[in-house]
Amino acid sequence: MSSSPTFTATIEKIIERAPDTRSFFLRVANGQKLPFLPGQFLSFLLPIGGRTLTRAYTIASLPEEEGCLEICLNQVGDSPGSSYLFSLEEADVLCFTGPWGNFVLDQPTAAEYIFIADRVGVVPFRPMIARLLTAGGQHAARLLYAGPRSGDLLYATEWQRWERQCAHFSFRPLIAECEPEEYSIEKGLLPYVEQHFVKEARQHSRRFYICGIGRPVLLLRDLLRGAGYERQTVKYEKW
Amino acid sequence: MAKLYVSFENGNPEQVIEFDPSHAPFHHDGESGSLLDILLGHGVELEHACGGNCACTTCHVIVTQGMAYLTENEEEEDDMLDKAPGLVSTSRLGCQAVMAEGEVKIFIPRHTINQQV
Numbered sequence: 001m002s003s004s005p006t007f008t009a010t011i012e013k014i015i016e017r018a019p020d021t022r023s024f025f026l027r028v029a030n031g032q033k034l035p036f037l038p039g040q041f042l043s044f045l046l047p048i049g050g051r052t053l054t055r056a057y058t059i060a061s062l063p064e065e066e067g068c069l070e071i072c073l074n075q076v077g078d079s080p081g082s083s084y085l086f087s088l089e090e091a092d093v094l095c096f097t098g099p100w101g102n103f104v105l106d107q108p109t110a111a112e113y114i115f116i117a118d119r120v121g122v123v124p125f126r127p128m129i130a131r132l133l134t135a136g137g138q139h140a141a142r143l144l145y146a147g148p149r150s151g152d153l154l155y156a157t158e159w160q161r162w163e164r165q166c167a168h169f170s171f172r173p174l175i176a177e178c179e180p181e182e183y184s185i186e187k188g189l190l191p192y193v194e195q196h197f198v199k200e201a202r203q204h205s206r207r208f209y210i211c212g213i214g215r216p217v218l219l220l221r222d223l224l225r226g227a228g229y230e231r232q233t234v235k236y237e238k239w
Numbered sequence: 240m241a242k243l244y245v246s247f248e249n250g251n252p253e254q255v256i257e258f259d260p261s262h263a264p265f266h267h268d269g270e271s272g273s274l275l276d277i278l279l280g281h282g283v284e285l286e287h288a289c290g291g292n293c294a295c296t297t298c299h300v301i302v303t304q305g306m307a308y309l310t311e312n313e314e315e316e317d318d319m320l321d322k323a324p325g326l327v328s329t330s331r332l333g334c335q336a337v338m339a340e341g342e343v344k345i346f347i348p349r350h351t352i353n354q355q356v
Contacts, residue, residue, distance in 0.1 A: 004286070043288040054268065056289040080267075081290070100288040100295050102322045218315065231318070237294055238315065 004097040006045065007032065011092050012068050018152050019180075020075045021120060022086065023060065025068035026094065036063055036099035037106045038127035039237075042071065045095045048080045055081030056239075058123045059099065062130045072154065074120045076213075103211070103237040108132050108139050111207045114197065116220055118146040118189055121212030122154055124237065128209065129162065129169065138168050146174040146189035148182070185216040193220060198227040210236040241308075243277055244344040256281045260339045269334030274300060274309075274345060277338065285347060291334035296323035298333035301346040308341030324348075 009026035017023050028034055041058045061070040075082045088094075105113075105128040113132060115125045122145050132139050147153050150173070159171040176187035197206070208229065210220045217238040224234045243256040256277060258265070263272035265280020269291030275298050278285045286297040293315050302309065306329060312320075316335040320326060325348050333345075 004288070041289070041294070043290070054287055054290050056292065056294065097288060100297070102296075102319075103294070221314075236318075239292055239294065 004043075006095050006097055007034065008093055008095050009069070011088060011090050011094065014088075014090055017072055017154050018074075021072065021152075021154065022075075023070050023072045024085065024088075024094075025070050027068050033066075034069060034099065037104040038063060038131045039104040039124040040099035040101040041124075042069070042096040042098040043100055044081070044085075045097070046081055046084050048084050053080060056100070057085075058101075060123045060126050062127045064130075072120065072123045101237075103209075103235060104128075105131055105209065108135050109207070110139070111205050112203065113139060113141040114206055114208045115141065115143045116189070116193065116208065116210045117144070118185055118212045118216060119152060120154065121210075121217070121237075121239070124211055125209065126155055126158070133162060133166050133169055140168045142170045142172060144172045144174060144189065144192060146176065146185060148176050148178050148180045150175050152180070185212075185219065190216075190219060190223070194223060198223060204229060204233070206233065208234045208236075210234070211239075213239050241338060241340050242342040243274070243338065244304075244342070245278065245283060245347065246303075246344070247347045248349040249347075254283055256283065269298070270337050272337045272339060273334050274298075274331070274336050274338060274343075275333035278333065285333050287334060289334075293319055293332060293335055296320065296332065299323045299325070299348060300331055300333050300336075301325075301327055301348060302329040302331055302336075303344045303346050305341055305343035308338055308343050310335075310337040310339075312336075 008029045011024055012027045013025040015023050041056045043056050046053045057071040057073050060072040073082055075086050132141050162169055163171045174188040176183050208224055210217050217236050221236050240257050241260050245254045265276050268279055269275035275285055275287055275291050288297045289295040316332050320330055
């Protein structure tokens with residue numbers, strides 16, 4: 001059991017974001033507002049199989065938003081954590097600690113920010129990009145977001161709206177047009193990054209943020225660091 | 240059998256865990272056979288806010304003896320350890336350091352918090 005302060009929250013709303021992907025809107029008990037930085041996660045204490053499992057889920061909502069905290073996750077095969085959460089209903093209660101994590105964007109610097117994600121890995125970028133676009137200073141930012149099908153892309157209408165509203169933000173969806181089980185970052189995302197940030201226009205003042213599940217995150221990290229981008233400018237979070 | 244000696248900065252009594260590495264995983268948190276997995280599977284609590292995914296530093300431990308019996312750090316662990324408070328040359332993340340034999344002594348520091356707000 002964690003020795004950190006534990007919060008309880010009620011699931012106020014559940015929505016389907018994409019196939020096998022849901023958002024849970026959590027209202028913290030006693031009307032508490034939980035301060036957090038864009039990109040941080042909550043650590044849930046889940047009663048599964050007679051013991052307490054700790055599972056982390058990134059906060060999708062913005063620190064400035066009033067009301068509920070949103071977490072967004074996909075159901076991963078036989079993962080006990082996501083299977084447990086997907087069995088819950090509105091009005092059920094969850095316990096968590098946090099916020100946690102250093103994969104954050106709080107005070108942007110004068111650099112071009114490149115956010116790279118596939119599928120549910122885009123979740124921390126929602127509050128990060130919102131922070132960037134409202135920070136002043138006209139920070140240039142690009143979101144490269146890949147998935148097997150267009151319907152798998154989360155918050156797509158929001159990214160498109162932000163692109164229309166902010167001349168310095170661009171959204172580049174990279175759809176592999178394949179079944180999820182056939183999908184890999186080699187089908188679009190990896191070649192795109194290689195073409196645009198390694199072979200052409202290598203600018204070492206860029207800041208890269210990469211998020212996703214498993215080995216693809218490390219492939220992208222190695223590609224960029226191997227091309228000469230400094231270690232500290234290529235940040236990543238691998239789930 | 241392998242032996243893991245655990246001491247705590249918070250004053251908890253030292254613990255000795257004797258275990259058969261071939262029985263890993265013990266708890267299904269962190270890498271199979273990792274220090275985190277061994278500790279949790281034997282009733283010794285170690286913070287692991289990210290669930291043992293190398294996405295935080297709350298399972299930071301300091302190895303005081305037997306580093307050679309642990310798997311070597313990978314770049315991912317080193318990147319994360321950079322952010323750990325109280326980092327020393329023998330720091331490891333409990334979720335990543337796998338112990339398959341021998342005797343290892345670790346020290347669990349008090350400050351495992353990396354909340355930033």
